[in-house]
Amino acid sequence: MMMKKTKLSLLFASFVLAGTCLISPDIASFAAEFKSPLIPVTKDFKLPNGLRVILSEDHSTPVAALAIVYDVGARNEKKGRSGFAHFFEHMMFEGSENVGKTEHFKYIESAGGSLNASTHPDFTNYFEKLPSNQIELALWLESDRMRSLKVTPENFENQLQTVKEEKRSRIDNQPYVPASIKMEELLFDNWANAHPTIGTFEDLEASTIDDIKSFFRTYYAPNNAVMAIVGDIDANEMEKLVRKYFASIPSQPIPAKPDVAEPAQTKEKYLKVPDQHAKAPAFWMSWKAPARREPDYYALGIIQKLLSAGESSRLFQRMVKGDQNALKVDVGYDERRGPSALESFVVVKPGFTPEQVRESLWSELEKLKTTPVSDQELEKAKNQILHDLFASSSYESLQRSLGRAELLAEYACFFGDPSLIDKDLEAYLKVSPADVQRVAGKIFTKSGATIVDVEPQGPEKPKQTAKAQ
Template structure:
């Protein structure tokens, strides 16, 4: 078996050695816009994307959800793009586009046939320089966000999972509130509030522009200067969010969900921001515990003991603090207390014992394989380049992040689990059907 494991390891290392380095060029415009170019002429497509360093945490009390709201609002139109025509222009020119918002950043992108690079750059410069922000657009997108909240969270089974964790793990940091915000805050916001938010965060010096795919570098640089070079620099964003006190005693909470019949048990820990080395170690621990049917939690609680319909562990990475979550849904009469006890037993093993050399090698192989398969499209590469620069401060992580995982040891896995995943550091949430509240 050792011989086979050794051969498998050599196979993955060989694959990683053959994996193509993602080459890129980066520079700054005078207005502070960071530009990253990744040229790949293997297919006639090009992605233009802009990531803004603004997310759900960037708000004041009583004005939550603005970053997610702007994700929608900035598709309304510009001085040169008629209201409601954004998606029509993209599709009519053979492209596709989307956007998404987290607690830490907002990301927009378009992918076009490569002969439409200029169109993609023009549209993103329009979004930055000439957005039309008026009461009609605010009212329209307010209703869009409300409908999204109803569909994805209020009326979706287990749609409150993340909210239940956030509101119990955080007391003072903005991560305590949902990224989508509270609808009463959006209803209370004035047009002046919205305009002020745009002026504060949507500026070239708070953004990174990525062009990835089939283009000529000199042509792209010239277009970028033409479309983005004259956009004025904005105020520097200063963040000084309150720090959370460590959790030193287990917190118990209950959350009710009208959309479920089967309860769930959630165990959550506050962990370090994703830039910290310990966060990478926690990612490995979650893979060890719950990635696939041969993982420790699944094999034990689902396959062997028939206690759980589903079980999992994952580290939800965020810039300031992350959230490590272990959860399970019971089978039959299995109590939530039993689920918590069984999950804790596996977490305790990671805290108190070195994982086996064989399991450790499997983890390393999994990370190597994921690295080989990552960034398989220009869209994915554009996203990774933007994220690594904006949130990690190291664009080249796209090539070197695997080295962090390679350097992690079994001893370090045990030390990090002991440091962050103690019983006295956790929140235990009984996630129950609404009928249980009625009783």
């Protein structure tokens, strides 16, 4: 196992440096060397209360990682109660029956570990990474807050103020970020997909303690979660510990699945947004996109790499270096289990208008539709996919116990089968030039585009009243 990891480290360290990607001699033969499954599962079981647990032993280093995915995100919220999923990411560190406020951090960090959490449109996750002889500590902490989170008026008010400050500092007072939220609200027609994960102050302030308790009871139940533990563990002993800490937590009625259906867009959408913090004009141009694991998902992932992965990408070479009409250009794939988004963001160079810059962008998109991508360029994009999965510098790297734990928990929660990680890699490697053309033609239509122009605007000056003569 260590030899395999070392080989991967050496190979992929040369792949992506300074925004460029080198070509592997033969990507197909290299892919054939992958040991399947990519993440060996030692044990996969479900407790009587519905909690699914996946264990993967790896004794190469004395480290273990625990990841829990709860099947709840912004899409599960109700109108008038937005922001609850993100709010609970904060509440989960406010203490439980046997753990004081913020002590979760102190316990893990004092044991030499790290931890974090994140909220998404379609899930919320929590994780700890520790020396393997301390992993029982994470089990105790996670089970205590799943069982007995302290949902009190004091904790609610404390975290309400924290979330408000987070929104002000990370969204409201950042250039271009408020426009990105407006873009998603305009792009999606279904409120479940369109509203921002952080929610609104009005909705949170209008909620009651009973609302908060009901949300916790509904979505933070063992039968609405998947836990994965990866690393230097004994799977048999770990199963005993999991049962010790989690088996007595009661299950709850299974929550209803949200309706995330989106109508096809048939007409371009446009909005202009003033921005007091932006120094240069910019624009977002986006399209509705396939959900994770839908047939066209893989080709669109390759297209995103072709367009925007590093300084050798098509849009950087055309717009930043060639036409020199953009200061920054980026394309991201907001991948979700339901309707997703392919989003481009461009900062306009002085001397050009957004309309002129969009002509360059549309020109490159048209090339994807009309001219087959070369084998060499396609192979480079696939190498970048492989880099994301294997390079030690990548967040989701399979070389990291935490990366493996999060992938196992996500795939088991989302799709019911962690072995689909292997199937997804195979699907990426099978994408052909014809697939790229077909999917580009389907996605990049002018009638399906949503455009948000960002117009720099200085802060409002106080009005002066005329003085009497």
